[in-house]
Amino acid sequence: MTRDGGTEAGEPRSAAFARLTNQRLLRAYRLASLVLGDASEAEDAVHDAAVLAWTRFDELRDRARFDAWFDRIVVNACRQRIRRRRTRPIASSPVRDIGAADGAAARAEHDALRDALRRLTPEHRAVIVLRYVEGYSPTEIAARTGEREGTVKSRLHYAVRELRAAYDAGQRGTEG
Amino acid sequence: MSDDRFDEDLRRVLLEDAPRQVPDSLARRVSAIPATRPASSQRVLNWQRPLLVQLAGAAAVLFLVAIVGLPFVLDAGFGGTGSPSPSASPSAQPTPTATPSESVSPASGACRGSDVRGSILRWEGAAGTRIATVAVTNVSGAVCTLAGTPGLQLVDADDRVLIEAPAGSGAGDFSLQPGAEAETEVGVSNYCGPDAILPVRLVFAVPGDTGGFEALPAADVSSATAVPPCMGGGDATLAMNGWRPGS
Numbered sequence: 001m002t003r004d005g006g007t008e009a010g011e012p013r014s015a016a017f018a019r020l021t022n023q024r025l026l027r028a029y030r031l032a033s034l035v036l037g038d039a040s041e042a043e044d045a046v047h048d049a050a051v052l053a054w055t056r057f058d059e060l061r062d063r064a065r066f067d068a069w070f071d072r073i074v075v076n077a078c079r080q081r082i083r084r085r086r087t088r089p090i091a092s093s094p095v096r097d098i099g100a101a102d103g104a105a106a107r108a109e110h111d112a113l114r115d116a117l118r119r120l121t122p123e124h125r126a127v128i129v130l131r132y133v134e135g136y137s138p139t140e141i142a143a144r145t146g147e148r149e150g151t152v153k154s155r156l157h158y159a160v161r162e163l164r165a166a167y168d169a170g171q172r173g174t175e176g
Numbered sequence: 177m178s179d180d181r182f183d184e185d186l187r188r189v190l191l192e193d194a195p196r197q198v199p200d201s202l203a204r205r206v207s208a209i210p211a212t213r214p215a216s217s218q219r220v221l222n223w224q225r226p227l228l229v230q231l232a233g234a235a236a237v238l239f240l241v242a243i244v245g246l247p248f249v250l251d252a253g254f255g256g257t258g259s260p261s262p263s264a265s266p267s268a269q270p271t272p273t274a275t276p277s278e279s280v281s282p283a284s285g286a287c288r289g290s291d292v293r294g295s296i297l298r299w300e301g302a303a304g305t306r307i308a309t310v311a312v313t314n315v316s317g318a319v320c321t322l323a324g325t326p327g328l329q330l331v332d333a334d335d336r337v338l339i340e341a342p343a344g345s346g347a348g349d350f351s352l353q354p355g356a357e358a359e360t361e362v363g364v365s366n367y368c369g370p371d372a373i374l375p376v377r378l379v380f381a382v383p384g385d386t387g388g389f390e391a392l393p394a395a396d397v398s399s400a401t402a403v404p405p406c407m408g409g410g411d412a413t414l415a416m417n418g419w420r421p422g423s
Contacts, residue, residue: 010307010309010361010417011305011307011361011363012307012361012362012363012415012417013210014210014211014363014413014415015305015307015363015364015413016305016363017209017210018207018210018365019304019305019365019407019413021206022304022365022366022410023304023407025198025202025206025410026195029195029198029199029202030194030195033194033195034190034193034194039195039199042195043201043202043205046202046206047202047205050205050209051209054209054210109185110185110188110189110192114189117190128186129190132183132186132187133187133190133191133194163182163186164182167185167186
């Protein structure tokens with residue numbers, strides 16, 4: 001019986017790797033982009049992660065766990081890139097479609113959130129992305145970051161507190 | 177301010193700033209990894225294959241070498257260190273390279289169309305990948321060599337090449353005695369070209385030669401599910417395991 005994500009009996013290694021990475025590539029790139037705040041660095045980080053995953057592919061005994069395993073390699077690749085940085089990057093502001101109905105109040109809150117996200121450490125940003133974009137539980141996030149569940153919960157708590165404070169301040173700014 | 181609204185706004189901000197598609201450059205770079213970086217472990221070992229079969233295959237190769245006494249590559253069939261067949265791009269222009277040849281096979285030369293009979297025993301697959309089990313029988317009167325990393329093509333009934341992969345480094349060659357059979361699996365995925373005319377066949381091109389051979393579907397094998405669906409993003413893939421003695 002084939003497990004979800006597992007290979008068919010006899011599937012060539014390279015075909016299995018290509019299939020699994022193709023399925024995961026957008027999510028990996030999205031995670032790296034949001035953590036690193038730079039599209040070019042994110043592309044390099046995901047490529048580095050894919051190279052490492054290929055060389056260690058045989059170590060993955062249960063290929064149904066590829067997603068969590070690959071995410072962890074991507075997170076580590078992002079960490080390495082950040083450690084190599086000499087200065088903090090200036091994250092480019094993405095082009096956003098500002099809905100006319102939202103108005104200035106929503107923009108202020110959103111801008112405040114973006115600023116607060118950039119101020120987070122990459123570790124905090126990673127858990128926020130994995131929670132709020134990918135919808136993972138703290139247990140699943142722990143598997144993807146290689147950290148203990150308690151550490152993940154603590155980081156989530158701290159990050160949400162910081163983001164919420166900025167969000168509320170942004171809201172108060174438009175009320176004043 | 178409700179938590180729900182905060183959660184919703186945070187998610188919206190993150191998604192607005194997140195990329196919506198993989199850059200072509202990244203997809204290409206990742207697709208090229210297996211071809212440009214040989215696996216550190218032995219290429220042809222399939223992690224699901226029982227060790228006993230691997231040992232039997234290795235013993236068979238050593239036996240052949242001892243009997244024939246020719247300078248075969250000793251890592252033939254199992255334990256090859258060459259690159260796996262690289263990921264390939266869908267190709268509309270190339271023509272099938274293997275044509276039946278009436279030339280006489282030299283002893284220990286590459287197996288050509290007239291030397292072997294190739295059959296696709298079955299197509300299997302799920303989740304975007306299709307795997308063909310291929311058997312090749314030496315129908316000539318002389319030993320010939322199956323290339324370990326031949327060029328590969330998936331070709332439809334109109335002789336249109338759907339997917340192709342170039343030949344690799346040449347490691348993993350397999351010596352095939354007269355009357356003997358070898359097997360392998362060929363995996364294909366992510367075909368995004370025009371609809372194929374069935375049935376499809378596999379072509380094994382001999383590196384550095386104009387010959388080669390084909391594997392046609394056996395009489396009871398349908399090509400209905402042979403062409404893999406388009407999964408989007410990245411190149412099509414076409415790769416094979418190493419050769420092993422037929423079962």
